[in-house]
Amino acid sequence: MRNSKFKKEYLGRTIVTIAGLFIILLTLAIGAFLFYRGSATFTADHHSIAEFLFSADWNPAEQGRGGKVGAAIFFFGSVLISVLALLIATPFSLAAALFMTEISPKLGRKFLQPAVEIFVGIPSVVYGWVGLTILVPFLAKTFHLPYGYSVLAGAIVLAVMIFPTITSVAADAVRSVPQEYREASYGLGSTRWQLIRKAVLPAAMPGILTGVVLGLARAFGEALAVAMVIGKMQAFPKNLLSPTMNLTAELTADMGNTTAGSEWNNALWSMALLLLLISFLFILLIRLIGKMGAEKK
Amino acid sequence: MKKLIAAIMAGALLTASFTACSGNSGAASSSQASQPASSAAASSAASLSGSINISGSSALQPLVQAAADEFKKTNSNLSITVNAGGSGTGLQNVSDKTVDIGNSDIFATEKLSADKASALVDHIVCVVGVAAVINPQVNVTNVTKQQLIDIFTGKITNWKSVGGQDQKIVIINRPKSSGTRTLFKQFGLDGKDEVTGTALTEDNSGLLKQNVEQTAGSIAYLAFSYLTDNKVKSLSIDGVAPTYDNVYTGKYNIWGYEHMYTNGEAKDPAKSFLDFIKSSDFEKTITDKGYGLYSKMTVKRDAPAAKS
Secondary structure, three states: HHHHHHHHHHHHHHHHHHHHHHHHHHHHHHHHHHHHOHHHHHOOOOOHHHHHOOOEEEEEOOOOOOEEEEEEHHHHHHHHHHHHHHHHHHHHHHHHHHHHHHHOHHHHHHHHHHHHHHHHHOOOHHHHHHHHHHHHHHHHHOOOOOOOOOOOHHHHHHHHHHHHHHHHHHHHHHOOOOOOHHHHHHOOOOOOHHHHHHHHHHHHHHHHHHHHHHHHHHHOOOOOHHHHHOOOOOOOOEEEOOOOHHHHHHHHHHHHOOOOOOHHHHHHHHHHHHHHHHHHHHHHHHHHHHHHHHHHH | OOHHHHHHHHHHHHHHHHHHHHHHHHHHHHHHHHHHHHHHHHHHOOOOEEEEEEEOOOOOOHHHHHHHHOOOOOOOOOOOEEEOOHHHHHHHHHHHHHOOEEEEOOOOHHHHOOOHHEEEEHHHHHHHHEEEEEEEOOOOOOEOOOHHHHHHHHOEHHHHHHHHOOOOOOOEOOOOHHHHHHHHHHOOOOOOOOOOOOEEEOOHHHHHHHHHHHHEEEEEEEEEOOOOOOOOOEEOOOOOOOHHHHHHHHHOOOOOEEEEEOOOOOOHHHHHHHHHHHOOOHHHHHHOOOEEHHOOOOOOOOOOOOOO
């Protein structure tokens, strides 16, 4: 009797609590570790944060000190490609979300939703490889370039990757707009387009923005697919068709060949820390948007 | 509905925590497995058992893997794992004693601090040459050393300057930290700094080769072990073709030793494995895989002194 009560009352709760605490601890541990390793560039190697963020002179020393750790090119590359990907993906995502919720819910639920879900599950290396074998030669041919490795190729590959993330979050947001809004809008004599534009979209905006920020966060952290198509040239891009380098590509290129404690390795950890801080910023942004949405209601 | 969700959530968490537990126990048992290895080494039995963990250079990994497969035929109780990850990782791991052998394209003194490097024992198992390679459509077969330097430092930007067609030169580099790039820069470019800002980079030698094949007017560099077919064209330098015969005689000087480092003198089973790789039985595999024989070298190089 007592035993079964124990099982019912405490066992599940204990397991869930332990699991929850474990996740919190793990997150804190990763954060603390990255902070510890990533700050060595500024404490042990005596570089300034301004040099790291705003200088384009990247030539860290493999042994000892005295190199240059300006990561501006990589930082700029990451921001540019992610924002471009967002600009390409958001209109498509929004249209797809509205189509499968407002315009043709049946078709949406039956075909579009599963298709989008399959998209989420495709590994990034597949996107990268398809980009490398189809998109890169295509860009070279279309624009008469010696090679198609470019900011544009990276942005297109990323846009395809973040499209399902934004679409599914935006669709959920549109779906959760109360039915009364629609009825009231129709009651006032609005057309379907007016209903979507004036009633549904504004009401769903916080949710849609959350999807957009989530997409941006995914775009920023993606390494493999982008690295395969941007050409990894250590220079600021002259235009959309020139290659560049981003944070994640530089990290994966050099991490295996540098030794812990060297200035080079420390600078790579600093870049990892930067990535963590940026994703942290995105999450804060999502929280803020959610709060604003809640206040509106 | 809520109950159902809660049940599913609890189920998911349970499985997650169980897999986490089993993962832990797996790691624990593997670390225990390395204990008997050292005791077996002490008794030095005829047929070896235990395990050898190896990590490091991705250029050397295929050869060491082939050696491991052959060596295990006569030592079926022995387990050998060979990971790549880069020369830096290999040197770091063997220095930390997380692996038994660390593979490297370059001398330990070039990556590690002096005191760490001095603890390691170098086993040179073979040599590897590095060739400048170009897209097969470029009609150049030979460049002078100075022209090669001018191309990679950005002074020459068109193939017509070195006797080829009127086409822009596209440089494709390996990452700065790569062992192949270090060798090529040191001996191919006499240590001159490569141009930055106009060169593409490719992490992986296999992908780099495909890249050179597809990109018009491209030039890059690859270890001889990647040049077993004619998909890319290799350049002669000052009339000397990139072949092992020329490496052995010292005529072609872009080559490096392939090192397998142990922390302190090698002990069994790692010692027997290293002896096997250096034995004459294994020479055929070395040359078949596109590496060169250390025993045939008529020129020698010393490890550079450690910096700071």
